[in-house]
Amino acid sequence: MPSALMSFFSPLMTAAFVFRPSHFTAVLLCAFFASTVFGITQRSSPRAMVRYGAWCFLLFVGSVIAASWVMALIMR
Numbered sequence: 419m420p421s422a423l424m425s426f427f428s429p430l431m432t433a434a435f436v437f438r439p440s441h442f443t444a445v446l447l448c449a450f451f452a453s454t455v456f457g458i459t460q461r462s463s464p465r466a467m468v469r470y471g472a473w474c475f476l477l478f479v480g481s482v483i484a485a486s487w488v489m490a491l492i493m494r
Contacts, residue, residue, distance in 0.1 A: 445478075445479065445482050446479065448478075449474075449475050449479050450475060451480035452474070452478065453471045453472070453474040453475035453478060454471055456470065456471060456474045457471025457472075457474065463480045478483075
């Protein structure tokens with residue numbers, strides 16, 4: 419990489435700007451993007467897309483929370 423670009427991007431390459439989400443944040447991001455894709459590809463009208471995407475998001479997050487409680491109870 420040329421030095422001019424390296425000096426421009428060097429603040430972005432420091433450890434302070436590294437995105438390290440928690441497990442729950444990663445679940446929320448994955449659920450958001452998957453729900454967006456499901457809503458767009460599975461429904462035809464914009465209103466139905468938003469409603470189906472929101473429903474899928476709630477199901478993703480709810481199932482993760484339910485599964486985490488089940489695992490916590492099994493570990494006891």
